[in-house]
Amino acid sequence: MTADAPGTPVRVVVVDDSALVRRLLTAILDGDPRTTVVATASDPIQARAAIKETDPDVVTLDIEMPHMDGLSFLEKIMTLRPTPVVMISSLTQEGADTTLQALEMGAVDFVAKPTADLRNALGELGREIVDKVVAAAGAKRRLAARRIGGPCSAAPAVHHSALALLGVAGHTGSVVAMGASTGGVEALREVIATLPANAPGTLVTVHMPSAYTGRFAQRLDALSAMSVKEAEHGDRVLPGHVYIAPGGRHLELVRDGGAYRCRLHEGEKVQGHRPSVDVLFQSVAAAAGRRGIGVILTGMGRDGADGLKRMRDEGARTIGQDERSCVVYGMPRIAKELGGVEREVPLSRVAETVMGLLPQPVP
Numbered sequence: 001m002t003a004d005a006p007g008t009p010v011r012v013v014v015v016d017d018s019a020l021v022r023r024l025l026t027a028i029l030d031g032d033p034r035t036t037v038v039a040t041a042s043d044p045i046q047a048r049a050a051i052k053e054t055d056p057d058v059v060t061l062d063i064e065m066p067h068m069d070g071l072s073f074l075e076k077i078m079t080l081r082p083t084p085v086v087m088i089s090s091l092t093q094e095g096a097d098t099t100l101q102a103l104e105m106g107a108v109d110f111v112a113k114p115t116a117d118l119r120n121a122l123g124e125l126g127r128e129i130v131d132k133v134v135a136a137a138g139a140k141r142r143l144a145a146r147r148i149g150g151p152c153s154a155a156p157a158v159h160h161s162a163l164a165l166l167g168v169a170g171h172t173g174s175v176v177a178m179g180a181s182t183g184g185v186e187a188l189r190e191v192i193a194t195l196p197a198n199a200p201g202t203l204v205t206v207h208m209p210s211a212y213t214g215r216f217a218q219r220l221d222a223l224s225a226m227s228v229k230e231a232e233h234g235d236r237v238l239p240g241h242v243y244i245a246p247g248g249r250h251l252e253l254v255r256d257g258g259a260y261r262c263r264l265h266e267g268e269k270v271q272g273h274r275p276s277v278d279v280l281f282q283s284v285a286a287a288a289g290r291r292g293i294g295v296i297l298t299g300m301g302r303d304g305a306d307g308l309k310r311m312r313d314e315g316a317r318t319i320g321q322d323e324r325s326c327v328v329y330g331m332p333r334i335a336k337e338l339g340g341v342e343r344e345v346p347l348s349r350v351a352e353t354v355m356g357l358l359p360q361p362v363p
Contacts, residue, residue, distance in 0.1 A: 010034060011036060011038045011054065011057045012035055012037050012056055012057065012060060012133055013038060013040070015041045015046075015050075015060065015062060016042070016065075017042050017062060017064070021122070025088075026040060029133065035130055038056055039051075039056070044065060044067055044073040044076075051077070057083075057137040058085070058133050058137050059077065059083050059086070060111075061107075085136070087099055087102045087107045087110040088113050089102075089113060095112075108328075109136055111129050131300065132182070135182055135328050139327045174200040174358055175291060175293070176202040177202070177203050178191070178205075178295040178296075179296050179299070180207075180277075180331075181331060182300040182330070183297075183299065183327025189219075189220065190350075190351075191295070191347070192223075193223040194351035195355070196226075196355070199354070201237035202242045203251060205251055205275045205277045207303070217229050228241075228242040230246050231245055232262065233262065233264040234261055246275070250275050250276060252264075252283035253287045253288060255287045267279070272303075273303050278304055281306075281307025282310055294311040294317070295319045296318075296321065297332065298327045298328055298329070298347075299328060299332075300328045300331070302331060302334040305338050307340075312340050317343075319342065320340075320343070321350065322347075325348070332344070343357075
């Protein structure tokens, strides 16, 4: 039986060079009726044999291992035996870079492994770990559809000139808000790298820790015609610029006279998240109204669904990523059910749809 059968636990292979982490992850996953560990491995050699023998639904994979690094092993999994992978990574700058590469290569999600008091910290992350493993088991396996490599070789084709023909000059009053979670790294790369340099100012919330969002912004900036940065409090929102919510802080759009600015704050978590997509969308509904365009992309849970409905109620145009192209069709599905999605399109058409929804200048 597999995890596709109703009520059948998701079968997991845990790969980590730390015996303590293997025991803790096994206890967490075996302690939830939704998941069960069918094998553990301390290195890629053992892992290869375990995966071949057990044919798991999901693999949890440590970034740093002996004999072969996690990225090299991930490439082999994606090439030879495509299987949903949840990376277990460290909350360091180096760990952030490697994790982002892993997500670009096809890993479904990641869990940031604390650097201190591992036993208690991992225990507190138990629900997140199980939820992400279960979501990964249901994810679409779009794992080896493109050549695996660095961010530049894996980047989507950018048709800026064609999109620019849709015209946004003079529409500085328009603003775009995007939200994503599971699968969002790859999705945001494709959308933002395809937007032209004259696209409206764009605010983005994605569920990531603070150690990751700055590096994510830098990687997007290297791929994009738009200028991409981690948002700072008070930033003026300008056409041709993208502002990524920093991990641990909510990002909002506020009016300042005739301009828009970014507002950051450390308010309570919303839908279990800080930053929250709902917080961003609600603020854009209030500040921009019909000048807003909301985009909800792949993700687990319902963060952003209520906010997108509020945006649409205030006259904004709204887009949801369709089920077929989502890694996890959670956030867009709930937003659609609430009536918040005006148009549902494949990921490959999101940038084109955003530009097509902009008001055209009067000749």
